[in-house]
Amino acid sequence: MKLKSILMATAIMMLTTCGLIAQNSQNSKTLVMYFSWGGTTEKMAKMISSSNGGELFRIEPTTAYPTSYTPCTEVVKEELDNGVFRQVKKAPDFSKYDTIFVGVPVWWHTAPTLMTHFLENHSADLKGKTVIPFLTYMATYRDETLQALVDATPTAKHLEGLGTTNPNQKEVDAWLKKIGLGK
16 A cells, blocks of 8 residues: 555656756757858758747848849958958847857858857857757858857857758758757
8 A cells, every 4th residue: 555655656757857947948948040151051940940830030140241142252251361250230139038049150161250249249148048040051050050050149058059051841850859859
């Protein structure tokens, strides 16, 4: 009889704990924040959001980048070489989120200074949050750029990021599942 009571009490505690865990994960808010110039990073951000219900937030510079490829690369290279940081029009309210995906294109072998500067300026707002980098690229420097986003958010916890040349839903869903945030 005593063993039956202990087992029953243990089962009740386990169910209560599982209920609290499920409740906490349902209350967990996710932000999918991204900067996209050509649309590929935006495409990936939308895939992430559609898979995990995260709220989308597009980072926009106060001064737009050129819309043509070559002039844009020239401006970006000048910004990198001279330590120029464009400002962002609006920041999300980070206090509303526990998990924040951060997406960028790879520009000149790294993350755009627009984003690294923005993230560094919001380091205090990201303290203790889970930050997950993602990016799109045409050639290489995937790992270096993922690391640049981690380095720009030193007060946050991090999960494994994803970089890809041509995002597709199957790849995004497999990654989200691997890091414990997918279906």
